Amino acid sequence: MPSTSLAFASAEAHRAWLETQAALPAGFRVGTASFAFTPVEVxxxxxxxxxxxxxxxPTDAFALALTTNAFPGAPILVARQRREGARLGAVVVNNKVSNVCxxxxxxxxxxxxxxxxxALGLAPDEVLPASTGVIGWRLPDAAMVQALPGAAAALQPRSVLPAAEAIMTTDLYPKVRRAEVGGGAIVGIAKGAGMIEPNLATMLVFLLTDLDVARDELRAALDEAIEGSFHGITVDSDTSTSDMVVLLASRARPAPARAAFRDALRRVCRDLAEDLVRNGEGVHHVLRLQVSGAPDRAVARAVGxxxxxxxxxxxxxxxNDPNVGRLLCAxxxxxxxxxxxxxxxxxxIRMGGELLLEGGLMQxxxxxxxxxxxxxxxxxLYASAPPADGLTFRPPLRHPPHERSVELEVDLGVPGGHAAEVLGADRSHEYITENADYRS
Amino acid sequence: MPSTSLAFASAEAHRAWLETQAALPAGFRVGTASFAFTPVEVxxxxxxxxxxxxxxxPTDAFALALTTNAFPGAPILVARQRREGARLGAVVVNNKVSNVCxxxxxxxxxxxxxxxxxALGLAPDEVLPASTGVIGWRLPDAAMVQALPGAAAALQPRSVLPAAEAIMTTDLYPKVRRAEVGGGAIVGIAKGAGMIEPNLATMLVFLLTDLDVARDELRAALDEAIEGSFHGITVDSDTSTSDMVVLLASRARPAPARAAFRDALRRVCRDLAEDLVRNGEGVHHVLRLQVSGAPDRAVARAVGxxxxxxxxxxxxxxxNDPNVGRLLCAxxxxxxxxxxxxxxxxxxIRMGGELLLEGGLMQxxxxxxxxxxxxxxxxxLYASAPPADGLTFRPPLRHPPHERSVELEVDLGVPGGHAAEVLGADRSHEYITENADYRS
Incomplete structure (x- = not known):
């Protein structure tokens, strides 16, 4: 279950809430810049x-989780090298071009x-690259190098919200979640609305903490948190080539108890994972599947x-059609x-608490x-309205109006069995419109 | 590749061609009836x-292939028993309710x-049931029993076309394919437009032949033909609970050479498989994937x-967006x-003969x-037009206008490797409309 159950009356109310989440932990600064370019491929x-x-x-306390896609992007290849390096001092992120193949x-x-x-007084290998966007296009690196001093000049230590907005592609709204723990905080931002079935990962997630947690514990905690969050979500089953989860600790504040840190990190990851699904491309309904009674956790997740x-x-x-035979079919x-x-x-099988199947018979x-x-x-979350041109469906959302989900329970019947939660989404006209001509 | 490359100027031209395909082999008759009923679940x-x-x-020469879905429908459970029986004399098929769980x-x-x-002078276990339609609803068996004499009275030995039409659900047009071989013929009909990723099977397919081929050879030939046809198609990855491929031989004409029979059966199955995809729910484009250079055939098919x-x-x-990065991502x-x-x-990777990826780099x-x-x-096959009510997209097709496909080649690069062909389809507004409220 999510750690919150929010509802927002307006985009302004959502924005005000995001600002409460977005205060940067001690030891971090954020800056952005934007510029025009023309891809050489089109x-x-x-x-x-x-x-x-x-x-x-720069910190030696960082953890990375990278996509398992067999065509990894260039930033993933670079990140694999950085992972074993001594320190990271910055991440440079771009949207629009994912720099893959x-x-x-x-x-x-x-x-x-x-x-x-x-621009920042760091060695090149203290900077981690991250890219999201069209696959196959060349990175406009010369234009990016020109724009970098502007992003460096914009660095400020107050809010992560400008970064949460700048990393968006087809996202409808920025995603920021935080947990206060010990004397410090964990703040996370996420990008990603399509090509989402992390394994790991199909999105960009940046988690920043000021707590003094050492590298080994940070990596173990991140693996555990990802297992219980991003690995359980899907929007469209497409594991991306590019994306990553990065956890950076500035170590500016003393470490809390290990269990408290892990719990807070897990909460932030679960909330961001749910945000990713709720803001998935064309999503009208979030599906929450609680699968239990499975021979192991992997089976529970796979069924979900x-x-x-x-x-x-x-x-x-x-x-809104309870065609529950299709649930059984799947x-x-x-x-x-x-x-x-x-x-x-x-x-x-239950849906919304109603028993649908028992003893092999539908009820x-x-x-x-x-x-x-x-x-x-x-x-x-919303219903489709006929578009002005008859064909181009755009989601009317600028904020998540609520955090309710379609609640599904599947008990596979193995006594003392294992459980997993999966978050998914429905499929809509807005998804088709978004993805039938994403690049134009 | 398909055994034909047809184009049809109109539904009437398609219908005229179907009639040339539909002549029943010797020893078979077809009859249909329809009636109103009210499902008790809604x-x-x-x-x-x-x-x-x-x-x-009745014939002892028949072969059945049945779904692998772990919630098999009642007709599948009955068919498993019939499979080892002595003879079959008829198949009774209904649409609308699949009689599952x-x-x-x-x-x-x-x-x-x-x-x-x-009605036909057969023992009950000489009749095979087959059902397609909504999962979970009860079969209206009393109404069906009442309607049966009408169907029996309509039996005629000329054309399979009335059956090809009566078994349709969301299909846009009937599907009939034939091959002449030796002094006889194999005629096949198929139903299925959604819940299609046979394994085996996600549809109803009935193959009728008058050739004197014995049961063992018939079963071996069917397994081989299915492996090269229905197992290589997908519309929406959902393997149904219900469906089956049935091959019946009346043995009215002498058997041809074994290789000629197998080749003809394979051709009919491949053509019907392609028909199923081309008439898949909301399909605008058929994708033909030729995967080669794989360590084995299963890998080739799985990649496709x-x-x-x-x-x-x-x-x-x-x-019509060549977003080939997504091909690579998948x-x-x-x-x-x-x-x-x-x-x-x-x-x-190639598309339409154009090289897209080589040496790990997009071209x-x-x-x-x-x-x-x-x-x-x-x-x-067609482009979406804005629907009158702004939301309800219906395919304008009453016939397949042509048999062209999006041609994709993926060479996985293993020297002397294995190959497989997969047929798939795009995803459209018409699919969403069809399936957001299929039952009403």
Missing amino acids: SKPSKMNLTLLALDR APGGVEAAERVCAAAGR KAVANSPLFQCAVNG IGKHVGAAGLPLDMSRVR LDPAKEERLVRHLRAAE | SKPSKMNLTLLALDR APGGVEAAERVCAAAGR KAVANSPLFQCAVNG IGKHVGAAGLPLDMSRVR LDPAKEERLVRHLRAAE
């Missing part, structure tokens, strides 16, 4: 944002890191993902294809159908 | 079609088989499926998640981009 002008996340002093990609990323290092990634179930939810497809030794007569009637429709409608 | 009137496929004399489902299916047997099931790539194709996601030991620098420029757009547009 002859259309475009715009890029550059973001600097800088530490007052583009000629000279690693060299371009290194040139940007070197320029950021010159099978439901969350079922196009037919996603569409039914989009239409579970049965996965169990059958994976050859799992489950007794399907012990499976129990449906018209009154229950109506209650299920009400549950779906209550979890809806 | 209080809305609905309509069901009943179809009888009858042999003049509904109370008393097997008993209801058996009652319908017994009534069909009475990963691309064909990528929502982001599906949407890009829908918009391959990299699968290879990374499956931990395949491939040298990604040896991977080569893109504005002129190639334009050629890719032209290739996508040429493969488009």
Whole structure:
């Protein structure tokens, strides 16, 4: 379950709440800049944002988690080297071009890191690059190097919100979450609305803390937090080539108890993971799947993902249509294809607390159908409206109006079995519009 | 590659061609009936079609392939028993309700088989049931029993087309394919437009032949033909609970050479498989993926499926947008998640014959981009038009206007490696509309 259950009456109210979350921990500064450029692969002008996340002093306490996609982007290749380095002093982030499989990609990323290092007084290998955007296009590194002094001049120690905004691509609103722990804080920002089924990772997430937690513990805590958060989400099952979770500790404040730190980090990661799904491309409904009674945690998660990634179930939810046969189909497809030794007569499925399946039989009637429709409608973030041109569906959201979800429980029936939570989303006209012509 | 490359100027021209395909092999008759009923799970009137496929004399030469979904429908459970039986004399098919996990489902299916047997002079276990439609609803078996004499009275030995039409649900047009071989023929019909990633199977397919091929050879030939056809297609990755491929031989004509029979059966299955994708729910473009250079055939197919099931790539194709980075992302996601030991620098990707990736680098420029757009547009079956109510997208197709596809080649670079073909489809507003409220 999420650590909050918020509702926002307006984008202004959401923004005011984000500002309360966004105060930077001690020892960090944030600056951004933006500029126009023309990708050489297509002859259309475009715009890029550059973001600097800088530490007052380089730190040896950092942790990185990187995508498992077999075509990793150049920033991922560079990050693999940085991971074993002595210190990090800054992250330089760009949107619009993800620098994946583009000629000279690693060299371009290194040139940007070197320029950021010159602006900040850091060695090139103390700067971590991160990119998100179109795959296959070349990084406009010369224009980025020109824009870097502007981002450095904008550095300020108060709020992470400018960075949360600058790293957005198709995101509708910035995502910032914080936890206070000990005498310090963990503040996280996230980007990502499509190509989301982290493993790890399909987005950019930056977690900043001022707490004095050493590298080894930081890495163990991050792995644990990711397992319970980003690894359990999917918008569209596409694990990206590019993205990463970065945790930086400035060590400006004394460490809290280990359990308290881990708990706070887990909370921030879970909240950001849910934010990513709720702001997923075209998302009208968040699906929360609690899968229990599984032979192991991996099976529980895989069953949850099978439901969350079922196009037919996603569409039914989009239409507030309790077509629960598709829920059953998605579970049965996965169990059958994976050859799992489950007794399907012990499976129990609920939606919005209503029992749907028990003893291998569906439990449906018209009154229950109506209650299920009400549950779906209550979890809806917005309904599609006919677009002006008849074809171009744009989400009307500038903020998440509430944090309700379609609540699904699947008990696979293994006594003393394992559980996992998966967050997914429905599939809408807005997703199709967004992705049928994303690059233009 | 498909065995035909047809284009149809109108629904009438398509229908005339279907009629040339639809002549029944010797020894078969087809009859249909339809009636109104109200599902007890929702209080809305609905309509069901009943179809009888009858042999003049029961045959011991039949083969069945059944879904691997772990929640199999009642007809699948009955079919598993029939598979080892002595003879089949008829198949009774209904649309609208798939009879899956509904109370008393097997008993209801058996009652319908017994009534069909009475109408046709067959033992109950000589009748095979097949159902497609909403999952979880109860079969209206009493109404079906009442309608059966009408279907029996309509039996005729000329054309399979009435059956191809009666088994449709969301299909836009009937699907019939034939091959002449030896002195006889194989004629196949298929139903299925959604919940399509057979394994096996996500649809209903009935293959009728008058050739005297014995049971063992029939089963071996069917397994081989399915492996090269239905197992290589996906519309929406959802393997259904219900569906089946049935091959019946009346043995009225002498058997041809074994290789000729297998080749003809393979051709009919491949053509029907392509028909299923081309008439998939909301499909604007068929994707044909030729994956080669794989360590084994399963890997080749899995890589093809990963691309064909990528929502982001599906949407890009829908918009005629050559966002080929997503193609690369989908391959990299699968290879990374499956931990395949491939040298990604040896991977080569082409689209419409254009080289996209070689040596780990994308090969893109504005002129190639334009050629890719032209290739996508040429493969488009139709473009969305703004719907009258602003939200309800309906495909304008009543026939497949052509058999062109988006041609993708992925060479995974293993010398002497294995290959597989996968057929998939794009993702459209019409799919969302169809599935956001399918049941109403």
